Amino acid sequence: MVDWSGGNDRGAKPVKDAIWACLATKGIAEAPVYLRNRQLAEDWIIQTLSRLQAEGRRVLVGFDLCFAYPTGFATQLIGSEDTLALWDWFAARVTDTPDSNNRFDLAGEINAQFPGVGPFWFNGLKRDIDHLPRKGNARRDHGLPEKRAADIAVPGSFSPWQLAGAGAVGGQVIMGLPMLARLRQRFAGTLRVWPFEAPDAQIVLAETYFSTLRELVAADPHPIRDASQVSLYARAFSNMSPDALAVLMDIPATPEGWVLGAGKADALRAALAPTPPPLKNDCFAMPQGAHWTPVDEALAHLQSHLHCVTGTDDIAVGDAAGRVLARDATAQRAHPPAPNSAVDGYGFAGPAPEGLNSLPLVIGRSAAGAPFEGTVPKGQAIRILTGANLPTGVDTVVLQEDVTVDAGVVSFYGPLKKGANARDAGEDMQAGQTVLTKGRKITPADVGMLAAAGIGAVTVRNRLRVGVLSTGDELRDPGDTATDGQIYDANRPMLAALFDQAGYDVIDLGRAPDNRAVLRDMLDTGAARCDVIIASGGASAGDEDHMSALLANTGSFALWRIAMKPGRPLALGVWDGTPVFGLPGNPVAAMVCALIFAHPALRVMAGSTWSEPVRYMLPAGFSKSKKEGRREYLRARITDGKVETFASEGSGRVSGLSWATGLVELSDPAQTIQKGDLVPFLSFKSFDA
Incomplete structure (x- = not known):
């Protein structure tokens, strides 16, 4: 899945409204890829498709990019409604570098071929461009519809005539069609464009729209929405069965094309919350000839034959306690995100030698949420509070209880080693680090860790x-x-x-x-x-x-x-x-x-891991003899450090369960328990189901 852009190079740091891409297989997505300009993006797409082609994979490439214009546009420019030929027309006329392109000028030239004013509008340059109005309401009599039928079918979609502005798609269409034309040429014979061509090739290009599942995108933990969108849709489409995907693609081909998944949000949601396969009918079948089954054998059989039977859901971290994690949780940023102070005190560049140290204070302070933006010169100090970022020039903090301050000078006795009372960036968690693995039942402490790592939402198993x-x-x-x-x-x-x-x-x-x-x-x-x-x-x-x-x-x-x-x-x-x-x-x-x-x-x-109770070896406060051949569980509780058992072993005495706090487990062999012997005690609390 590719989220295209019509803008210039966005720099090395990942940002929104740029080009993002994501590759997924069978519902499992790789990390979203940030591509700073169109040239790098096109190279990445070609390299990725070439690799997948060599591996024999079938590939669906979805672009958040209009593949066609409203009816009549292509006829005016090239004499027919041949959409794919229109791509070649744009490829021959668009000029593009990482820092500039001619999309606004080309739009003006296209407008000049239509009657009236328009259809394109929005000039993003300071200079005026002939035939290109800056406002949409200045257009008139150009004779074209504002949207395609596919755009009307997708709530919230924009007209391809608007070249720029919040949510606009027109600029990225002009800058995207030449790239699509080159992909067709590069992979000729093995690539088809849906719905203009039958999707029967190894590589299929399709137009999609990444804002259909707004609520799921908003819940995704990635801080950049574009990255969340490509990841979410890559997971959804790659997890669809061939039959489900065929239903989405079963539409008549028209020159205007169509948006894959338009009006089918429920199908996308279903693909994101797959139902695991049912248990096999023979999952409980024991080997023939077994009459009396030992406990360990029965447990081993269950462990090897059962699997998760629940689907998944994306929920806010604050609601996740008690739920089973369905996907590994990855820290969105380091914790702490920057070096900071562990105490209230005064920061400086360490170490401090033995004896009296006196350092002049710079004006200002660094507090949590309000860091000092300047640099602390060597040989000077600054007031700093617990949790505050260490300013440039500071790597050591002396406790405020250990200093005196007079006339703008802080004094204290050394020695104090470099880095004292300071925390390193990421010393707890690093950005990109897996902090919890799938299958874990999330605890309240986990919720705090996930929040500290910048994770706003997690994928969990539906409750069993x-x-x-x-x-x-x-x-x-x-x-x-x-x-x-x-x-x-x-x-x-x-x-x-x-x-x-x-x-x-x-x-x-x-x-x-x-x-x-x-x-x-x-x-x-x-x-x-x-x-x-x-x-x-x-x-x-x-x-x-x-x-x-x-x-x-x-x-x-x-x-x-x-x-x-x-x-x-x-x-x-x-x-x-x-x-x-x-x-x-x-x-x-x-x-x-x-x-x-x-x-x-x-x-x-439920999607968690196989778990057995913790066995605590404790002295017996009882005596008992048992025969060989079966395991016994006695209702028990701890009194004065010893394990005592309920007066009756009858299985109908339900009061013994209320009296007990756990079970004594006596293994299969014959044995005699004397008072003081160590016996395994299984606390009811250790059955963390």
């Missing part, structure tokens, strides 16, 4: 939509009337609170009766609304285990018998493209399985 469902005729909602044969549903509110605390978008799917048809309808609803469904109950192979029975009919069902206590059965499957985790019905088993298995799995599906 987690549906929570309970099954069983015996369940009643808390607060309802229940008989002795019924129980209150603890799992659904407990699991919903767990996943809400993790930062997911929790969707309460309700409780399903022991009715297969009703459960099927509820799963259909959940699959349409959620990225993943967490169900409890019905996860085994009994008569009323309808969840397992329904998942078995999908061809994706896997019933894992985990070698662990509590929480033996896990029913897993994919329902209409949505993964389903079927947890045990007992509350303790449901919670433990959610922490051990759903916690890391959901992190991956």
Whole structure:
């Protein structure tokens, strides 16, 4: 994507309203390229296209540049509405150097060939130019429309007749058409111009308009809008499927051309927020012959078979806490941006020798936000405040508590080494440095760092939509009337609170009766609304285990018998493209399985990294013997530096979860724990889901 310009050379420092370009492949954009003048830009485009051509790539080159004029213009100049021949006409008449060009004079010469006054207007030079009015309202009777049909279809577009001024495109069109003509000649045989030619070549040129997605451009972290625009549109078009791009290009060819993507903003937004591929139906299938699955084997299987299932969004940094970063965040400038003072004091050129140092003070001071603009001569000092830029001639600061000031002279005792109490530019972060990598769950501290690096917006993963469902005729909602044969549903509110605390978008799917048809309808609803469904109950192979029975009919069902206590059965499957985790019905088993298995799995599906809880080795305040063959998780908490366990190991004792602050994990081999032995303690807080 190329944002062209009709102005002169803009200098070495990247600026707005210049030429910017960006290359992207499959939705991933390289850094935007600043091109200071048209000559360098044309060379860069030719070199880039030559390289991509040699690599066998198909290339779409989009220019924010009108490819044609309103109907009738070309006929008056060359005798036909042959737009591509008109390009050659301009190429033969435009003169261009980095510091000057003839666009205003040529526009006057063109106007002279039309009746009345116009159509071009706006003279950007001090001298008058024959036939070129300075104001648009001075034009009359030239006989041409103000805009093309394509311009009318794009809200906010400008007429190609206005040569300069805020938002004007006329000058860049005159200076761009010769470059387009030379590209056609340079890549003859392998280049086509859409929509005047069928887009069936290796290289296709197309006109686009970079202001269609204003809200996304405004949210982009790059400080220069032109750079954001080429990056955003390069990502969007390169990420479109061939079918989606074909739909955009399926328009009849007219001499006026068309703007690629005009009126199709939703298609561009969809390309910028792609939906990841669904999980495969066999993602939960364990190797044949496995009857009892060790915990580590089950975790390894999930880690290797799951992937992110969420799209992306661009949001302001201030709203990003708790969200998962989808693209690496790059510092937009150094932090600090300039050398500055770490303290209130007096700055000078160090070092200061041992003994008394007396330095005359220059008039003025340097404060944060109000730096001293002059130079501090060697042997003199200046008043400086914390965070203020070090003026030229200053590299060392002495604390104000260590000095005396009298009659314009500051005195203090040395020695003081050079650079004392001063911060270097970029000592925290350098411009262009990756400060956070994708997959990180953004913390409040991260928000501060991103803001300090000048990053106004970040690309994050959409919140994972987690549906929570309970099954069983015996369940009643808390607060309802229940008989002795019924129980209150603890799992659904407990699991919903767990996943809400993790930062997911929790969707309460309700409780399903022991009715297969009703459960099927509820799963259909959940699959349409959620990225993943967490169900409890019905996860085994009994008569009323309808969840397992329904998942078995999908061809994706896997019933894992985990070698662990509590929480033996896990029913897993994919329902209409949505993964389903079927947890045990007992509350303790449901919670433990959610922490051990759903916690890391959901992190991956949300776009973050696989994570396991931190294990702290602490002395046991209990004794226990366990058999070989399964892993055990005991509800526990820390008292006086030792780990004590809940009085009962029963998986129905939900009060033990409230009493506990974590779990003791006892590994698979047989073992005997004595008081004082070190045991692994997994704090609930370490499950940073």
